[in-house]
Amino acid sequence: MRNHPILLLLCLFVLASGTAQETAAEQQTAALVAQIEKEAVENSQLETLAHQLMDVIGPRLVGTPQMNKAHEWAVATFKEWGIPAENEQWGTWRGWERGICHIDLLEPRVVSLHGRQLAWSPSTPAKGITADLITLPEVADSLAFARWLPEVKGKWVLVSMPEPTGRPDYNWEEWATEASFEKMKSDREAQTKAWRQNLRNTGYSSRSINQALEAAGAAGIVQSRWSGAFGANKIFSANTEEIPVIDLSLEDYGMLYRMAENGDGPRLRVVAESRELGRVPTFNTVATIRGTELPDEYIVLSAHFDSWDGGTGATDNGTGTLTMMEAARILKKVYPNPKRTIIVGLWGSEEQGLNGSRAYVEDHPEVVSGLQALFNQDNGTGRVVNISGQGFLHAYEYLGRWLEAVPDHVTEHIETQFPGNPGRGGSDYASFVAMGAPAFSLSSLSWSYWNYTWHTNLDTYDKIVFDDVRNNAILTAVLAYMASEDPERTSREKAVLSVNPRTGEQREWPEPRSPNREGGQD
Incomplete structure (x- = not known):
């Protein structure tokens, strides 16, 4: 059969159109990523936010007035940026306030x-x-x-x-x-x-x-x-x-x-x-940038808001909180009309057993079922150096695609593990993973976290490495943008899990656990 000239021209036209569309999309992505980076570097709010949260409000032990002040401050800050936010009560806790x-x-x-x-x-x-x-x-x-x-x-x-x-x-x-x-x-x-x-x-x-x-x-x-x-x-x-x-x-x-x-x-x-304050309500702070095309599909920027109170909770998890708030601020400015809905979840009582995030997944099944991706940061001030697929078989495909858009100076330090194993605890992404929803931990470089700042009296503002936190805000904002714009839903297919070398038995997917909604009882 001979090639028909008109058919050949049509094929060439379609190929050219497709290539042009791909090039236009790539250029649009590159331009928006450049805007994200420019805003993060030239108009960073990290130092101001850190001062207000760590120095002025201080530690955020669940059940204390300082925790409540932090929730109120976060809502007011989001609203200043034009992002609707509210404090959602999920339980009560023993109220207590540290004194002289x-x-x-x-x-x-x-x-x-x-x-x-x-x-x-x-x-x-x-x-x-x-x-x-x-x-x-x-x-x-x-x-x-x-x-x-x-x-x-x-x-x-x-x-x-x-x-x-x-x-x-x-x-x-x-x-x-x-x-x-x-x-x-x-x-x-x-x-x-x-x-x-x-x-x-x-x-x-x-x-x-x-x-x-x-x-x-x-x-x-x-x-x-x-x-x-x-x-x-x-x-x-x-x-x-x-x-x-x-x-x-x-x-x-x-x-x-x-x-x-x-x-x-x-x-x-x-x-x-110190003072006993009786039973007090405890909250999650939830901010929302509503999606324009797929509002019932979600990207969640996740960090726990509470802390122990030996220091001021700067690296556990003030820096994770700063990362998610700054990423949301940047996205609202340069990407105000996302395709999918972007939620910022600042969870309460993570330190006592992921209670805030476990309550959220129970109370918001629509977010769990519509979750495109969740990004959580909670292990110190360092730049992100590891991302695991959390046991999702096809995580490499979509996370890899999104990471390609992130600036090279951010991704050059990052190692990935696919498909990985699902998190069973440790931080709030595990609450979503247990529900079979694609949630990922942005794991950071140590900076002597475990000895010097994790749950210690030295976890204070001066331990924050702002260049690394800025790096993480850029990473989070770009991943959120790419997840929002992706034409496809993320796969939830689970990998066959590896054998636990300590027990010799094959790992099983973690089971969801209910939160303690009446905490601090005697």
């Missing part, structure tokens, strides 16, 4: 100590509690410990192992002889093992022993949970009903412990003016 805290050694010398009351700790009386200090004894069994327990009545009890060194291992490795470093580690391991065995001998765990001491009439609990980094302690909750619990720096705790053990008669005064 003074910790002073009175004997054998006077010195103000470095520490703080733990979250939800009972208050001291107005004049404080002044009492002697006592350490846990070495006991053979729970009966021996029960016989000793009356000794704590009216005293502050030191419940943590005194650390043999306040220098992180990297500091030892740099300066010590190899023999000295190995000896320190061996001695510390033996001390830790003996301490844990003695605690088991009491019949209690590190969490349950506080209740036993409280029941025996202790005046209060003193602990020190060193993170392994200079000056950093992990700060969590008190786990008592009537007596206060404080955390002291490694240095001050060790000094008190040595004084008590050597019979120096240490005497401690603590004034901690």
Whole structure:
């Protein structure tokens, strides 16, 4: 059969038209991505937002007035940008507010100590509690410990192992002889093992022993949970009903412990003016840029809003919050009429078990069923360096396509894992993954996150690396734009999961879990 000239011309015309359309689309994408980057670099709001959230509002422990102030601030900020937002109540929590805290050694010398009351700790009386200090004894069994327990009545009890060194291992490795470093580690391991065995001998765990001491009439609990980094302690909750619990720096705790053990008669005064506020509502802040063509399909920009309150929650998860808010601001300015609806979800009570996001997926099945993609950031201030397909078989196809549009200087650091395994916890994307919805974690470079800032007293504004957060805002905004404009829905087909090397069994997809909607109950 001979080629017909008219048919040939038509074919060439169609090919040319298709090529022209593809070129026009590519040019449009490149132009909008350039606008995103320009806005992120030349008109960044990150430093201003960080100051308002971390310095002025401060830590965002669920159930506190500061958490409520943060929700109100976020709604007002979104509205200033022309983005409708609201606070959606999903439950209630134990209301509590941290107050002034003074910790002073009175004997054998006077010195103000470095520490703080733990979250939800009972208050001291107005004049404080002044009492002697006592350490846990070495006991053979729970009966021996029960016989000793009356000794704590009216005293502050030191419940943590005194650390043999306040220098992180990297500091030892740099300066010590190899023999000295190995000896320190061996001695510390033996001390830790003996301490844990003695605690088991009491019949209690590190969490349950506080209740036993409280029941025996202790005046209060003193602990020190060193993170392994200079000056950093992990700060969590008190786990008592009537007596206060404080955390002291490694240095001050060790000094008190040595004084008590050597019979120096240490005497401690603590004034901690916290307040119980009863049951209070708890929220998610949800902002929405309505889609123009497919409003019932969604892209969600996800970060948890709450924090522990040892510092100001700067890198956990202030920086994730800043990333999502800044990405939304940029998109509203340069891409105000998205094809699909873009939602910003700032979730409450992630730290107590992903409660805010788990409530959202229960309360908004329409978003779960219409989800095109969710992007979550929650592991510190660093630039994103890893994205997993979360077990979705075809994630490589669409995530790969979207990442191609991201500027090279952003993606050059990123490694991808496809199809990956579904997240089972750890952060809020897992709430959506458990529902079979395509949700992805934008995982960041460490910046010593686990030792220095994760749940510590050092998680403050000065630890934010703004260049990296700006990088992440650009990445998030471009991914959201590409997901919104994609002509196809994302596939939810699940991969055959890998074998867990620890158990030898094939992994199964995680099951959805309901939130705790009445948190902080005694």
